[in-house]
Structure formats: structure tokens, C-alpha cells
Amino acid sequence: MNIVPALMQFADGSPVSTAADWTKRREELLDLLCREEYGYAPEKCAVTAEVTEINPKCAGGSAKLESVQLTFHAPKGDHTVPMHLFMPTDGKTHPLILLINFRPDPYDMYCPTEEILDNGFCFAELCYKDITSDDADFENGLAGCFDRPTDGTGWGKISLWAYAMQGALDYLLTRPEIDKNNVAVAGHSRLGKTAMWCAAQDERIRFALINGSGCGGTALEQTKHADAETYEHIHKYFGYWFCENHHKYTTQTISSVLDQHMALACIAPRFAAVGCAKDDLWADPWSEKICCTAAAPAWEVLGEKGFDGDDTQAEIGTFLHGGHIAYHLRAGIHFFSRKDWLPYMEHIKNNLK
Ligand code: GCU
Numbered sequence: 001m002n003i004v005p006a007l008m009q010f011a012d013g014s015p016v017s018t019a020a021d022w023t024k025r026r027e028e029l030l031d032l033l034c035r036e037e038y039g040y041a042p043e044k045c046a047v048t049a050e051v052t053e054i055n056p057k058c059a060g061g062s063a064k065l066e067s068v069q070l071t072f073h074a075p076k077g078d079h080t081v082p083m084h085l086f087m088p089t090d091g092k093t094h095p096l097i098l099l100i101n102f103r104p105d106p107y108d109m110y111c112p113t114e115e116i117l118d119n120g121f122c123f124a125e126l127c128y129k130d131i132t133s134d135d136a137d138f139e140n141g142l143a144g145c146f147d148r149p150t151d152g153t154g155w156g157k158i159s160l161w162a163y164a165m166q167g168a169l170d171y172l173l174t175r176p177e178i179d180k181n182n183v184a185v186a187g188h189s190r191l192g193k194t195a196m197w198c199a200a201q202d203e204r205i206r207f208a209l210i211n212g213s214g215c216g217g218t219a220l221e222q223t224k225h226a227d228a229e230t231y232e233h234i235h236k237y238f239g240y241w242f243c244e245n246h247h248k249y250t251t252q253t254i255s256s257v258l259d260q261h262m263a264l265a266c267i268a269p270r271f272a273a274v275g276c277a278k279d280d281l282w283a284d285p286w287s288e289k290i291c292c293t294a295a296a297p298a299w300e301v302l303g304e305k306g307f308d309g310d311d312t313q314a315e316i317g318t319f320l321h322g323g324h325i326a327y328h329l330r331a332g333i334h335f336f337s338r339k340d341w342l343p344y345m346e347h348i349k350n351n352l353k
Pocket residue numbers: 188189190191212213214215229234238282
């Protein structure tokens with residue numbers, strides 16, 4: 001496979017051949033992805049939290065649910081984002097999954113909440129629209145609390161949603177119920193893109209659960225198949241997810257600059273799980289699998305197994321989890337299904353620190 005630009009090569013053309021090289025290359029890639037794709041996020045701001053409600057017995061009685069109000073103290077004002085936090089009540093610490101979701105309902109169709117708890121996880125949920133609206137308005141919610149650079153590199157909405165997830169983690173990692181070594185972030189579709197970008201940047205996150213993320217997520221642009229969404233399409237309808245610099249790229253012109261394997265690779269040496277549905281041609285499950293293959297050298301230079309798969313098209317039921325990048329393909333359509341959550345939870349449990 002000839003993926004251009006090369007992952008394991010610095011911008012000046014010199015090779016990335018040691019672990020120390022990769023540390024520098026990752027910084028270079030994150031900077032490239034900020035400047036040319038997602039936009040630079042605002043400077044970190046203080047986040048405070050208030051627990052406003054506790055349900056001591058939920059989901060069958062083995063867990064508690066707290067309503068937490070997270071307040072971001074930003075330069076142009078404060079903004080509060082509600083979060084649901086479920087925790088098993090057995091007195092032990094548990095790995096955390098932080099889900100950024102489309103709706104604020106704690107028992108949503110995109111998450112089998114009770115099953116996640118029964119599998120021994122703490123589970124936190126944010127609703128993306130509580131952070132800022134899903135449109136080109138950069139003045140509402142948390143977006144309105146920062147100045148946004150107008151030189152083409154200013155954060156798009158994906159970057160801001162990921163920023164808020166990081167702010168939520170600032171608080172979650174202070175909770176004694178949560179096992180800080182085993183933190184996962186999760187999201188579906190546009191929020192799968194968001195979860196990936198969040199984990200790419202934040203080394204506190206051990207697992208990224210990236211579901212149906214497609215274009216601008218884990219689908220490699222240069223290998224897009226028929227019926228898949230392309231950069232041209234995404235810029236036309238959802239250009240505000242990205243920084244303005246990204247709008248100049250098309251499938252053809254991107255090749256010399258960047259592609260999605262670079263974002264996935266920034267998760268190395270941590271863990272990523274990529275999942276898609278067979279009929280979700282818009283997200284392009286095959287290009288997602290090729291992306292896993294293309295990102296794997298980042299793990300290998302660190303002495304870890306990257307991806308236990310190749311760039312051929314997967315069959316329904318595929319679950320490749322012998323490396324740090326897991327990939328599964330289930331039957332069906334674009335959805336965050338229980339059949340996605342099961343392999344994700346397995347991947348985490350197999351790789352707990
Ligand atoms: C649209 C968009 C995708 C996105 C999806 C979603 O289909 O084109 O890029 O992933 O919405 O978020 O559901």
C-alpha cells in the first residue's frame with residue numbers, strides 16, 4: 001500500500017526510526033492536524049464541578065448515578081455543561097468510559113448503560129450540544145467563551161467538543177471511584193471523530209472507542225470507496241467541524257499533506273478500537289480498516305504490536321484485537337449498537353493496566 005504522505009518520516013524527509021523519534025514525530029503530527037484539519041483548541045481553562053443530584057441505587061441497584069455540573073471558567077465567561085456519572089457501588093475502583101453523545105438521556109439508545117456497569121465500568125456521559133451547538137455559530141455555549149483565531153487555524157466544533165471532554169476528565173480523574181490508569185473515551189459518527197481527536201491529543205486516555213467515525217475520523221481519505229463521504233462533501237455540509245484551513249483539501253490534494261492515519265497514530269502507544277457496520281458505506285468500513293493498517297507502524301517503532309490485520313475488506317463478524325488497534329465489523333447500519341460496545345469492552349478488559 002502506498003500511503004502518501006509517509007507516517008514514519010518527519011516533514012523534512014528524515015526517517016522516524018526510534019521511539020524517541022516517534023515522540024517528536026507525534027508532536028509534529030499533532031501540530032499539523034491542529035493547523036490543517038481540526039484547528040487549535042483554546043488554552044486549557046479551569047474546570048470546577050458540583051454534584052447536584054445523587055441517585056444512590058440505579059440500573060438494578062448496583063450503581064449510583066450522580067448529576068454533575070461542570071463549569072468551564074473561560075476568558076470570556078463561564079459555561080456549565082451537565083454530565084451523568086454512573087459508578088458501581090461495590091467500594092472498588094473501576095475503569096472509566098467517558099461517552100460524548102448526541103442526547104442528554106443517561107439511558108440512551110447509543111449506550112447499553114446497565115450492561116456497561118455490569119461489566120465493571122464507571123460510565124460518564126456528556127451531550128455534545130450542551131457544550132456548543134452543532135452548526136457554524138461560534139458564539140454560543142462554550143464556543144462563545146473564547147476568542148477564535150481567524151487565520152484559518154481556529155478550532156472547529158470537533159476540536160471544541162474534544163476540549164470539553166478533556167475538561168470533564170480533569171474532574172473525573174479526581175474521583176477516587178475511578179481507576180485513573182484505565183480511562184476510555186467513546187463516541188459515534190461525528191462524535192467518533194471527536195473521541196479519536198480527543199484521545200490523539202490526551203495521553204491520560206488509555207483507550208479510544210471510535211465508532212462509525214468515517215470521513216474526518218478513521219476512514220482514510222485517499223482510499224475512499226464508492227458511496228463514501230469525502231472531504232469535499234463534509235466541507236460543504238459540516239465545514240464548521242474543522243478549521244478553515246482544512247477546506248482547501250480534497251481527496252486528490254490531501255495526499256501530499258495529511259490523512260486520517262496520522263490522527264489515529266497519535267494514540268500510540270495507547271489503545272484504539274475502531275468499529276463500523278457493514279452497510280455503513282458512507283463511513284466506509286473498508287477505508288477504516290486500511291487506516292488501521294496505515295497507522296500501525298507508530299506502535300511498531302515503539303516495540304508494540306500495532307494492528308493484527310491487513311488492508312483487505314473485512315467480513316461481517318470480524319474482530320481483530322491482537323494488536324493495540326482493534327477493528328470490528330458488524331452487520332447492519334450506522335448506529336452505536338450493543339454489538340459495538342461488546343467488542344469495545346472486551347478490548348479494554350484485555351488490555352487493562
Ligand atoms: C453525516 C456526516 C458524517 C457524520 C454523520 C453523523 O452523515 O456526513 O460525517 O459522521 O453525519 O455524525 O451521524
